[in-house]
Amino acid sequence: xxxxxxxxxxxxxxxxxxxxxxxxxxxxxxxxxxxxxxxxxxxxxxxxxxxxxxxxxxxxxxxxxxxxxxxxxxxxxxxxxxxxxxxxxxxxxxxxxxxxxxxxxxxxxxxxxxxxxxxxxxxxxxxxxxxxxxxxxxxxxxxxxxxxxxxxxxxxxxxxxxxxxxxxxxxxxxxxxxxxxxxxxxxxxxxxxxxxxxxxxxxxxxxxxxxxxxxxxxxxxxxxxxxxxxxxxxxxxxxxxxxxxxxxxxxxxxxxxxxxxxxxxxxxxxxxxxxxxxxxxxxxxxxxxxxxxxxxxxxxxxxxxxxxxxx
Amino acid sequence: xxxxxxxxxxxxxxxxxxxxxxxxxxxxxxxxxxxxxxxxxxxxxxxxxxxxxxxxxxxxxxxxxxxxxxxxxxxxxxxxxxxxxxxxxxxxxxxxxxxxxxxxxxxxxxxxxxxxxxxxxxxxxxxxxxxxxxxxxxxxxxxxxxxxxxxxxxxxxxxxxxxxxxxxxxxxxxxxxxxxxxxxxxxxxxxxxxxxxxxxxxxxxxxxxxxxxxxxxxxxxxxxxxxxxxxxxxxxxxxxxxxxxxxxxxxxxxxxxxxxxxxxxxxxxxxxxxxxxxxxxxxxxxxxxxxxxxxxxxxxxxxxxxxxxxxxxxxxxxxxxxxxxxxxxxxxxxxxxxxxxxxxxxxxxx
Numbered sequence: 001x002x003x004x005x006x007x008x009x010x011x012x013x014x015x016x017x018x019x020x021x022x023x024x025x026x027x028x029x030x031x032x033x034x035x036x037x038x039x040x041x042x043x044x045x046x047x048x049x050x051x052x053x054x055x056x057x058x059x060x061x062x063x064x065x066x067x068x069x070x071x072x073x074x075x076x077x078x079x080x081x082x083x084x085x086x087x088x089x090x091x092x093x094x095x096x097x098x099x100x101x102x103x104x105x106x107x108x109x110x111x112x113x114x115x116x117x118x119x120x121x122x123x124x125x126x127x128x129x130x131x132x133x134x135x136x137x138x139x140x141x142x143x144x145x146x147x148x149x150x151x152x153x154x155x156x157x158x159x160x161x162x163x164x165x166x167x168x169x170x171x172x173x174x175x176x177x178x179x180x181x182x183x184x185x186x187x188x189x190x191x192x193x194x195x196x197x198x199x200x201x202x203x204x205x206x207x208x209x210x211x212x213x214x215x216x217x218x219x220x221x222x223x224x225x226x227x228x229x230x231x232x233x234x235x236x237x238x239x240x241x242x243x244x245x246x247x248x249x250x251x252x253x254x255x256x257x258x259x260x261x262x263x264x265x266x267x268x269x270x271x272x273x274x275x276x277x278x279x280x281x282x283x284x285x286x287x288x289x290x291x292x293x294x295x296x297x298x299x300x301x302x303x304x305x306x307x308x309x310x311x
Numbered sequence: 312x313x314x315x316x317x318x319x320x321x322x323x324x325x326x327x328x329x330x331x332x333x334x335x336x337x338x339x340x341x342x343x344x345x346x347x348x349x350x351x352x353x354x355x356x357x358x359x360x361x362x363x364x365x366x367x368x369x370x371x372x373x374x375x376x377x378x379x380x381x382x383x384x385x386x387x388x389x390x391x392x393x394x395x396x397x398x399x400x401x402x403x404x405x406x407x408x409x410x411x412x413x414x415x416x417x418x419x420x421x422x423x424x425x426x427x428x429x430x431x432x433x434x435x436x437x438x439x440x441x442x443x444x445x446x447x448x449x450x451x452x453x454x455x456x457x458x459x460x461x462x463x464x465x466x467x468x469x470x471x472x473x474x475x476x477x478x479x480x481x482x483x484x485x486x487x488x489x490x491x492x493x494x495x496x497x498x499x500x501x502x503x504x505x506x507x508x509x510x511x512x513x514x515x516x517x518x519x520x521x522x523x524x525x526x527x528x529x530x531x532x533x534x535x536x537x538x539x540x541x542x543x544x545x546x547x548x549x550x551x552x553x554x555x556x557x558x559x560x561x562x563x564x565x566x567x568x569x570x571x572x573x574x575x576x577x578x579x580x581x582x583x584x585x586x587x588x589x590x591x592x593x594x595x596x597x598x599x600x601x602x603x604x605x606x607x608x609x610x611x612x613x614x615x616x617x618x619x620x621x622x623x624x625x626x627x628x629x630x631x632x633x634x635x636x637x638x639x640x641x642x643x644x645x646x647x648x649x650x651x652x653x654x655x656x657x658x659x660x661x
Contacts, residue, residue: 089457090640093639098637102633105626
């Protein structure tokens with residue numbers, strides 16, 4: 001029983017990294033822009049978080065500054081992909097290289113240093129005493145509640161229950177029609193892509209301030225790419241994305257539990273689980289359910305720049 | 312007279328080339344400014360790099376050693392791009408090729424003259440196997456090969472790390488985290504540069520010839536630029552896609568084999584030096600031409616070598632990666648801007 005409770009608690013904690021990054025990518029892809037820079041943005045956020053708490057012991061400040069750094073890099077990326085209309089795949093890969101490289105260069109001074117201040121778990125009275133699941137669900141840091149409850153429901157409401165949400169989805173599905181209807185296509189794309197990048201960097205700070213919590217080169221370890229994959233798996237929906245992230249968190253924590261309990265599998269093989277699991281999870285559903293495919297399809301204009309005056 | 316800015320569907324080669332040159336200069340300029348802001352002296356660093364690279368044959372030999380894997384990973388990515396597939400997994404296929412070649416070298420006895428070709432085949436096969444699942448998933452389920460190939464990079468890195476620190480660890484106990492020295496070396500061709508270098512060039516020319524001068528290559532190019540048209544014309548798109556992607560993986564695998572058998576001589580964790588990721592850069596710079604792959608690889612080798620020279624100055628492989636990213640970013644922007652043309656038009660009715 002202790003195993004299950006521990007597994008659940010680690011899954012939620014580990015899944016939070018992916019959930020936040022995935023929510024950011026949902027924002028970008030819903031308005032029609034693929035941001036493959038998530039991995040790099042997470043690295044930048046991770047180092048921003050650590051560098052901040054080393055200077056000022058406030059994890060909240062570290063998280064906020066990471067959001068800001070993500071927003072700035074997101075605005076650069078959005079300028080290139082939305083306004084200049086440069087190739088989104090190339091710009092995304094470039095952002096990943098820049099972010100990963102820059103963070104590792106800055107991070108040399110912080111390598112291996114445990115974060116001096118972190119987001120500590122808060123036990124919610126009474127609820128956290130529920131047997132089995134109480135501790136896992138209600139003794140978590142504040143960001144976990146933000147990532148799993150506040151943000152996904154807020155985004156779901158915004159996207160599917162408001163007029164503005166209809167507009168932003170229209171921009172991702174058919175920008176020409178949206179433009180004709182008077183929706184500011186480029187403006188919406190620019191700000192949602194930038195905001196998505198901010199969330200990606202925020203998830204990096206979550207990684208180094210709540211989950212690991214320290215900086216080392218390669219700390220992001222492909223989580224950005226897993227986040228991009230699970231957006232596809234989640235059918236570009238915020239609530240699904242968070243559930244998918246939890247599932248991926250479970251896969252990750254299986255590896256941790258295995259190492260802690262000395263399962264007869266070598267550690268590197270357990271570390272492979274998240275990547276292999278991701279590959280399986282984006283291939284299998286497509287093969288299994290053909291009907292779901294249309295429902296979960298990508299926004300029709302995903303990856304395509306919008307030119308108003310060019311035919 | 313009115314000035315009109317017009318976008319043309321395909322960028323004129325001259326404009327594209329100019330945009331690229333500007334992009335590279337701008338990227339290096341930004342990198343220099345960032346370095347200057349962090350207290351380094353970019354001009355002194357640049358002169359140090361140029362002196363160490365071009366000042367002696369040793370420097371050029373170092374570049375020659377680096378350019379070999381870059382040509383092949385670049386070719387790997389470029390070949391896949393010909394049919395519109397993004398092989399971001401050259402890094403993983405490189406590791407898989409090095410892994411397979413090492414397995415053959417360590418566990419199959421035989422004379423070097425026979426073993427090297429066998430290792431070559433093993434390397435190609437290793438890379439091919441590594442891209443097999445992403446290829447089939449793309450061909451039959453339309454799953455983005457970009458993500459699946461990339462995720463397998465992490466798996467390959469872990470696999471090589473595991474064998475080189477575990478079951479295949481050097482039994483002599485002198486070396487840490489690496490396999491024993493391989494019993495077969497690719498002979499040297501010029502200084503420390505091994506015969507893998509001319510072989511990589513030969514392979515590039517060969518692949519380019521097949522793509523440019525055969526019916527098969529023609530169909531691949533059509534399928535890459537317009538899949539719909541290829542299908543209507545009765546070309547077997549799926550079969551072409553599968554073969555091209557497998558070829559792409561095999562080429563990256565060969566790069567790994569040449570690196571382990573020619574340069575490093577042992578299989579170890581960081582053997583790839585990000586060659587797979589830099590290969591994406593090479594392919595993008597090449598703009599689909601074989602000669603371009605060679606030129607792009609040469610440029611990236613000089614940049615990578617600069618990072619190695621400057622390691623004592625606090626610049627790392629990561630810094631080089633970031634600078635590469637900057638070049639890629641500005642190149643992407645330059646490529647788009649090269650499509651625009653400023654024209655003067657007479658007002659209607661004048």
